[in-house]
Amino acid sequence: MISLVLAMVWTRRGQAVTLALLALLAVASAVAAPAYLVAAERAIAAGQIATAPDNELSLVLRRTTDTLDETTSSAGIAFPDVGTVLLTLPGFTYHHAAEVPAVGLEETTDFATRVVFRQEICAHVRIVSGRCLAGEGEVLIGERTAQRRGLTPGDSVELTAARQDDQSRPPTWMAAAAPKPMTVAGTYRAIDPADGYWGLHGYFVSGTGVSSGEPAFTNAVTLDTMERTTTLLTIDGLARPGTVDIDRLDDLRADVARLEATALELDRIQFDSGIPRLLDRIDQGRAAARLLVPVIAVPLVLLACFTIYLTVGYGAEGRQSELAVVALRGARWWTRWWLATGESLTAVLAGAVAGCLAGQLLVNAVSAALFPGVGADPAITSLRYAPLAAVAALIAAVVAQRRQLVSPVTRLLRRAPARDHRRIAAAEAVVAALAVATGVQFALSGEPLTGVGMFAPAFIVLALALVAARLLLPVVNLLAVRALNRGRLGLALAGLQLSRRPGAGRLFALLVATAAVAAYAVGAVDTADRGRAVAADVGLGADRVVTVQPLTRRQLLTAVRALDPDGAWAMAAVRLPGGSVSVPGLAVDTERLAAVAAWPAGARDPRDVHRILHPAAADPPALASRDILIDATVSTPGEMRMVVSVSSLAGHGDALVEMGFLKNGRHSYYQRTEVCRDGCRINGIRLSGAGGGSTITGQVTFHQLNTTVPVTLTDAAGWRTAGLGRLSAAPDGLRADVQVTASVAEVVWIQPVVTPYPLPMAFAGTRPADPSITGVAPVGVLLDDAADLPAVPAAGRESALVDLEYLDRLAVDPKPVIDPQVWLGPAAPADVADRMATHGLVIVSDTTAADVRAGLDQQGPAIALWFHLLAAVLAALLGAGALALTVAVDRIRRTEDLTALRTQGLRSGPAGQATLWTYPVLVVIATAVGVLVAAATWRLTGWALPLAGLTPPDVPLPSRPGLLALLAATGAVLAVELLVAFLGGRDLRRRIERR
Structure with a gap:
């Protein structure tokens, strides 16, 4: 069969x-x-392993002490109580470091200088002048710090360990130990601030009240001989190639978990690692x-x-x-x-x-x-x-x-x-x-x-x-x-x-x-x-997005426009973080949207969006030199102070210039500021109390400002006020009836009308009832729903897009913005990073759409x-x-x-x-x-x-x-x-x- x-x-x-x-x-x-x-x-x-950033291939152990104890080797800055655990985690390159907060190098006490010992430091910095560390009492300082303070190799500085003064508002740092004389051995520039060698410490992150972005590096023996307040001891481990391998992921997860558990059992030991995030992904x-x-x-x-x-x-x-x-x-x-x-x-x-x-x-x-x-x-x-x-x-x-x-x-x-x-x-x-x-x-x-x-x-x-x-x-x-x-x-x-x-x-x-x-x-x-x-593309926002060290909005705009005068491949962008009463989104130089931004499908033409968000407006009053002169008549029963907010037209920064106490009668108020050496824009004039809690009600009439083009002060429609103030035209100037106290929040700002108001916005998503942006102007900037978008590049849906220049004109606070960005289009030149450096734009991170796509x-x-x-x-x-x-x-x-x-x-x-x-x-x-x-x-x-x-x-x-x-x-x-x-x-x- x-x-x-x-x-x-x-x-x-x-x-x-x-x-x-x-x-x-x-x-x-x-x-x-x-x-x-x-x-x-x-x-x-x-x-995922091949495309993982260094912070997902590293780990760090931290321990904070008031002084170096007897169990810690000053030469090696080691952790003997967890060393046996690290020995069971092979395949990592370890670097020891110690850090002490100090004052004396910077003029400000808003932040402390980070005095850091780190193994193999000379191999990871470029010596700009002088030489690297050799003996006791030597220090390396950043090139920008040296320029700012006028220091050269061979100069002496005194660094004093510091503690934070929590009684001051905002908190400041004060000397709390004996000063340590040090010699500047040289100035440095980090070869690659994003290199895994630097660990998870953020040495080069700068910002107001945060850091200068340039630690002062020294050696272990110098740190040993320095009287310290607190010392942060760290061991950084960076996985060598082949350590995070596809055939031993479970073993690696178990090793990291065991190290974390051991650190929890020990006194004052903190463990952090990005490896679990990589394994989870x-x-x-x-x-x-x-x-x-x-x-x-x-x-x-x-x-x-x-x-x-x-x-x-x-x-x-x-x-x-x-x-x-x-x-x-x-x-x-x-x-x-x-x-x-x-x-x-x-x-x-x-x-x-x-x-x-x-x-x-x-x-x-x-x-x-x-x-x-x-x-x-x-x-x-x-x-x-x-x-x-x-x-x-x-x-x-x-x-x-x-x-x-x-x-x-x-x-x-x-x-x-x-x-x-x-x-x-x-x-x-x-x-x-x-x-x-x-x-x-x-x-x-x-x-x-x-x-x-x-x-x-x-x-x-x-x-x-x-x-x-x-x-x-x-x-x-x-x-x-x-x-x-x-x-x-x-x-x-x-x-x-x-x-x-x-x-x-x-x-x-x-x-x-x-x-x-x-x-x-x-x-x-x-x-x-x-x-x-x-x-x-749209998720990142542009072909390439570069985050730079904190700058003011005006500095960012000026630098990017100087970087790309024709507006063909670079655009300034600032994120609006949003909040309970503030809409999230982006503020960008909208004139360059068409050339730079990755535009969502189905959205109206970016050139139309620019015309909507940046309609014609009057030029702001400007000063030609360092001198600020205001002629005003004051009638008030109490003392008031006057401050002028200015922004440099050449990118030198922003400033709040104290004009002094106001006196009854007609007087001229004069002040000089270096920010305005190449010309300034006047953002606004602040009137506030001079101390005490009583309410001051008075009248100030402005007769003349020494602007390059004479300002018509008799037209009250050319000015707006914020706070308890009312503007009206006087026969010989602009009259302001004000009511202020010593409270920071109860002041009066008088600003020129140089933008449409409310500020036009393009919005994606469901609009809030009363859209506004807080933290920029004296009060929240009201927004006007002027255009619809399916999404805002890099910000997504449920977000707003506004013009950065007009938002900056409304700003009166010179505080730098967090994470300012430069968006680059496909036409950006290959040497754009070097060009940015010449215009004062210090790169913090650099992401391309191609890199994002490769990761996806x-x-x-x-x-x-x-x-x-x-x-x-x-x-x-x-x-x-x-x-x-x-x-x-x-x-x-x-x-x-x-x-x-x-x-x-x-x-x-x-x-x-x-x-x-x-x-x-x-x-x-x-x-x-x-x-x-x-x-x-x-x-x-x-x-x-x-x-x-x-x-x-x-x-x-x-x-x-x-x-x-x-x-x-x-x-x-x-x-x-x-x-x-x-x-x-x-x-x-x-x-x-x-x-």
């Missing part, structure tokens, strides 16, 4: 090989998914991959089983006459069963066994191409779904032949097998019910890609494909009948073959599902790719989606294989039918059309419908896929595939299946002509 089955296989070896290949693809698909996940998880880890990426791979693997495996069911059923129908003879001879049921199923089961089983190896080899090849140097790490776990896929394929083969196993001889002898409408309708109803159930679970679940929701895309595709077959084949039959009535025999015969051939509906549904799965898979890849591009491409979603392309290829092969086997099975019967028609007088033309058009027409219609099914399935399920990255920015991301991507995917499927259909039709035509 076995030899008979093998003879049957050999006789129809073409069909057997095709069926085996389909089974191979089915099992290979089931093996490829877990195998690819293993490879993807390794690639995700490798990519790797875990998040792997979790995303475990969601995205099964989403397409499940429909692919179901498509494979459906393919086997269809092709085996077609083959069994082609062998009905043989099976009828077996039944007619009275063979026993097991003999009949074996002869009916043996041929198909043998091919399916052989293909299933080969599929286990093929799936792993396929993933190995793909991984070698996509993730060189990572490896697929083959594991037995990759085969965990292979038995299920093989059993499913065998069951599909048996179910496809159920009619041939139980039908009587008379039914088997019929050339047109009876259709089992009830069974087919019941099966399709089950598929539809599963599609609805899984779809509802998908839509309602908080985590749709878990549980039965994972099967929703697969069942929706299959259900829509079956519905399409139900609806379209009757239409094809109607068109065929009309063609027959009109005498178009070739078209009629082709249409009738499609509509009336048993199993044609299932073949049509299969081809629809094939195109839909391929289009869905490629659509996910396309949507994710465009989403990552938007996240990198290494995250879990991007790596997982490569499997979708592999699934699209496998789906196309399944469809082509099913079509090839169907054509082969139909060949004998169609040859007999068309030969008989030719004998009865059918012309060669219509006969040729019937042979060549049947399956190509079926393929074209099915592929077109497949695109629509993919689009519908995406509409129902695509929203839940984590495509753009683990933490995408809050900007509008593409939500659906591009038309070109769908057409490319279905076009490739169509080309392969048309080739199979054309070759099958040509072979059929050749057979007919031979007869």
Whole structure:
């Protein structure tokens, strides 16, 4: 009996090989998914490690002491009580450091100078003048500090350990130890402030009340001989290449956790590391991959089983006459069963066994191409779904032949097998019910890609494909009948073959599902790719974003405009942090938006936005020199003070210039400020109390300001006031009726009207009731909703965009802004960093959209989606294989039918059309419908896929595939299946002509 089955296989070896290949693809698909996940998880880890910043590859132990205790070596600054723990954490380069706060180097006491000993300091700084440290009592100071204080190598300075004076407001630093005389050995510049050597200490971060951004470096013996207040001891560890490895991530996590636990047990030891953040991001990426791979693997495996069911059923129908003879001879049921199923089961089983190896080899090849140097790490776990896929394929083969196993001889002898409408309708109803159930679970679940929701895309595709077959084949039959009535025999015969051939509906549904799965898979890849591009560009804001040391708004604007006078590639930008009553967003030099900013799709032209946010306004009153002269008449029962807020027109900074106490009567008030040596803009005049808590009500009339262009003071409309003040025109000037106290908040500001007010803004999202910006002007700057945006670059939705120059004109506080930025466009020159340095812009961080995109491409979603392309290829092969086997099975019967028609007088033309058009027409219609099914399935399920990255920015991301991507995917499927259909039709035509 076995030899008979093998003879049957050999006789129809073409069909057997095709069926085996389909089974191979089915099992290979089931093996490829877990195998690819293993490879993807390794690639995700490798990519995140390769792109991780130094702060995620380092750790630091800190201990703060009042003095160096006897257990601490001054030469090594070590931690003996945790040294044994560090010895169990190999692969790190350790640097010891000690730090003492001191005063004496800077004129201000708003912040302390950081006096730092750090191992190997000379290898990580560039000596600008003098030499590096050599002996006791020597210090290295920053080049900007030396310029500011007029110090050169060989000069002496006294540094005194300090403590913070918490009684002052704001807090200041005061000397609290004996002064330490030191000699300036040299001045330095950090070679790379972002290098991992510097650890997590932020040595070069500057800001008002924070730091100068230039520590004073000394050696251990100098620090030992210095009387100290508090000493911060640190050990920094930076992972050497290969330490954070994909094969020992769990061990590394355990080591870091053990070190953290040990530090908690010890007295005054603090532990910090960015390594857990890196490991968590790797875990998040792997979790995303475990969601995205099964989403397409499940429909692919179901498509494979459906393919086997269809092709085996077609083959069994082609062998009905043989099976009828077996039944007619009275063979026993097991003999009949074996002869009916043996041929198909043998091919399916052989293909299933080969599929286990093929799936792993396929993933190995793909991984070698996509993730060189990572490896697929083959594991037995990759085969965990292979038995299920093989059993499913065998069951599909048996179910496809159920009619041939139980039908009587008379039914088997019929050339047109009876259709089992009830069974087919019941099966399709089950598929539809599963599609609805899984779809509802998908839509309602908080985590749709878990549980039965994972099967929703697969069942929706299959259900829509079956519905399409139900609806379209009757239409094809109607068109065929009309063609027959009109005498178009070739078209009629082709249409009738499609509509009336048993199993044609299932073949049509299969081809629809094939195109839909391929289009869905490629659509996910396309949507994710465009989403990552938007996240990198609009999410960052520009082609390159450089954060610089804190500056005032005017200094930033002046420096950037001098850097790029033509406005072709550089733009100043300041973030608006927002708050309970202040809107978040950006303030930028809007004139340069079009040239620099990455603009969100669908937003109005950035040139229009500039015109809206920066309408024409009067120039602010300006001073030509250092001198400020105000002629005013004062009438008040108490003393008031006057302060003028100015901003340099040449980028020298901003200042609040004390004009002194106001005296009753008419007087001139004079002051000189170096900030205005190259000209200044007047931001406003502040009137405040001179001390005491009583309220002062008075009147001040301004007669003259020594501005370059005389200011019309008799027009009160040219000025505005903030606080308890009222302006009016006097015959000889501007009269201000004011009410002030000694309170900082209860002052009166008088400002020139040199901007529209409220300030125009472009807003994205739901607008607040009364939008304003606080912390800039004397009171909150009111905003006017002037334009809509889908998102503000780098700020996202629910944020505002305002003009930085106009916001700066309203500002009266000279305090530097936090994290000022310079946005650079694609046209920025290669030496832009050097150019920025010459204009006083000190770079703190430098991020490019290309770097952001590279990081996104290494995250879990991007790596997982490569499997979708592999699934699209496998789906196309399944469809082509099913079509090839169907054509082969139909060949004998169609040859007999068309030969008989030719004998009865059918012309060669219509006969040729019937042979060549049947399956190509079926393929074209099915592929077109497949695109629509993919689009519908995406509409129902695509929203839940984590495509753009683990933490995408809050900007509008593409939500659906591009038309070109769908057409490319279905076009490739169509080309392969048309080739199979054309070759099958040509072979059929050749057979007919031979007869």
